[in-house]
Amino acid sequence: MILPGFHAASAMLIALAMFYGFFNGKLRVEIVSLLTIAAIALLLYVMPMPGETKYAGLELAFQGFGHYALVTICALMIMGRGLVVTGALDPAARALARVWQFNKSLGLLFTLVVCLFMSMLINDTPVLVLMIPILAQMATRGGMPASKTLMPVNAAILIGGMSTTIGTSTNLLVVSIAQDLGMRTLSVFHFTPIVLISVLVALPYLWLVMPRLLPDNTKQVSVESRRFLAKLRLSDDAPMRGKTIEEARGNLPEDVRAWLPPGNRSHVGRRLLAEGTYKGLQEAARTLSATLAPRWLTERIKADSTRSREDLMVAEMILAPDCRLIGLTPSTAGFEGVAMLGIHHVHQPLRDTRAHTPDTAMAEGDVLLMMGMPEDLRAFAQAEGLLQIEGGEEITRSGKALLAVAIMLGSVGLASFGLVPIAISALAGAILMFVTGCVRFERVGRALSAKIIVLVASSIALGRFILVSGAAEWLGQILSSGLQYLPPAGVLAAIMVFVTLMTNFASNTAAAAVGTPIAFNIAKQLGMPEEPLVLAVLFGCNLCYATPVAYQTNMMILTEGDYTFKDYLRSGVPLVLIMVAALSTTLVFWYGI
Structure with missing residues (x-):
């Protein structure tokens, strides 16, 4: 050879x-x-x-x-x-x-x-x-x-x-x-x-x-998976407006639980409270023609993203002991440049008397689901005393x-x-x-x-x-x-x-x-x-x-x-x-x- x-x-x-x-x-x-x-x-x-x-x-x-x-x-x-x-x-x-x-x-x-x-x-x-x-x-x-x-x-x-x-x-x-x-x-x-x-x-x-x-x-x-409390804001032409809560639940993913806000005991109006994983809440919002944050804020953040050519991200943030947001509700927190999509309440044995709703006051250890551009999210976490969890997910440009x-x-x-x-x-x-x-x-x-x-x-x-x-x-x-x-x-x-x-x-x-x-x-x-x-x-x-x-x-x-x-x-x-x-x-x- x-x-x-x-x-x-x-x-x-x-x-x-x-x-x-x-x-x-x-x-x-x-x-x-x-x-x-x-x-x-x-x-x-x-x-x-x-x-x-x-x-x-x-x-x-x-x-x-x-x-x-x-x-x-x-x-x-x-x-x-x-x-x-x-x-x-x-x-x-x-x-x-x-x-x-x-x-x-x-x-x-x-x-x-x-x-x-x-x-x-x-x-x-x-x-x-x-x-x-x-x-x-x-x-x-x-x-x-x-x-x-x-x-x-x-x-x-x-x-x-x-x-x-x-x-x-x-x-x-x-x-x-x-x-x-x-x-x-x-x-x-x-x-x-x-x-x-x-x-x-x-x-x-x-x-x-x-x-x-x-x-x-x-x-x-x-x-x-971590479950978040969220507020679904339905558009004026949403098909579920005026329907019963049972009809609305029939259109939601299995892992999402929804109920009417206080004071609304009959039909679905402009708001619907929900609890579920981020993926489940995303699907619920898509199905109901709703948003997880105020529509005007979402549109402004998306416009800023388009103008600056920066991708939007969704990140989880933990309220640290010195966080300014402790004791405030999401509506009184005054978020700027970022939007809160949901909140996960940390379990506090013996002393947790908070209502099971996304509108209640925030406490140490709670996890916020925030949307914004990467730099804005980092600046928000640093300014407010939040700990941003590693990772994050890009929002699709559908x-x-x-x-x-x-x-x-x-x-x-x-x-x-x-x-x-x-x-x-x-x-x-x-x-x-x-x-x-x-x-x-x-x-x-x-x-x-x-x-x-x-x-x-x-x-x-x-x-x-x-x-x-x-x-x-x-x-x-x-x-x-x-x-x-x-x-x-x-x-x-x-x-x-x-x-x-x-x-x-x-x-x-x-x-x-x-x-x-x-x-x-x-x-x-x-x-x-x-x-x-x-x-x-x-x-x-x-x-x-x-x-x-x-x-x-x-x-x-x-x-x-x-x-x-x-x-x-x-x-x-x-x-x-x-x-x-x-x-x-x-x-x-x-x-x-």
Whole structure:
């Protein structure tokens, strides 16, 4: 057997070091990625490739930062952020909640299908971020335990992301590397039918079997959300004006309790008192055409936000012992520049004689739910002696929700019909998100992930180094010598399993960088078309269900579901095997090989 050359061996050693760094976890992903780029740059500067100058190595090492695939990924993250901050995904969340209330089993099936299709066009992470509180809330209302639903839903999101070229950054990386190697350009939905056929096999497992393999960790993860007292101010044309309190209650979320203010004993007027979580009160206000703060104050704060181009935030604040507001009522406190949406009364045994209403005097330890611009909230807390709780939530700019959806659909549509490359349409969509105010340019840092940027850039550099150094050709010869005795479905399955192992124990982007050029060379060695083998790599990079470290969404549900490593293996390995068998078989029939 011919041994690899110096640069080919170095490329494989750097790839192994990168995998080990990801798997070991002692260094951050960003650090491992930057070290990979530095190692390639230093090696090729000190010992250039034959016929190349030392500066050619620097260009190879850093070309990922200017690669069109990275530009496309960043643009898609910006558009995904636009859908989140405008609340464009909220209607889907409300529809899911209604189905879950009707039937648990159908609710799970509907959720799996909706998430699968949403993640075709939207990055996996925001879709899961949207679903986690919904599934947790459904569990508290008597639905299936969150620990039995989070992992199947996460898997459905990953499968949906696998089905289009823009579904995940890894897909774009594989396709871009393959195009650099000479493969034709693939449209957005080029391989979607292949994945959807495989979904028909995997969906029954996700729906009926996977939840049974997972534990019920309800006691471990259930946390009671803080409940606030609030005053709902109904508009003049609100449909509930003049109705009975029973009729109004029938239109409220289950976790919101409402009653009439003192002196009003018959029908709903301009005010309605309520108690519930912030999410529940938000939904109640939307349903009743009401506001949680005086309408004039809300409109003024929103106008100031629009004028200053600052996002509005909702934050919780605790009344400290020296707080000026102690003993005052919300109506006499004289809030300026901020609005109180609700108040949580601290329990005071033996001496709490306050009325259960948002209009009563405030006491030490009470928690206020405040809305305003970040700087105004900080100034208010400091001036009044309040302790602002870490975190906070941005208020969605719902007036731009349809605009954000239109921009996303237009961008994807242009690329889907082949009118312009996805890199151009995605960049145009991101620019429109900025121009229209769906995403604030000064807040773009919240849309972009530095980890993904350096990870993709290092993967592009590593993939290129593996190719030009001859490492891909050498590995392709080694693998093809064993794969030549297998049928086409076996070859595709073997490549998929090889990449899947790298994905689940290292990084899917690194697996894409290594696997794509290897697949190209195996195709040449075996005389097979490149496209199905490249798709086998792409699919394998997305079969990341078996370990918590395989993908960032796996890590997000680890704490929420109180899962163990064994839970991922027990439920994820069968799904990997099902998808490998279904995808490899479908690829054979689809391409007629």
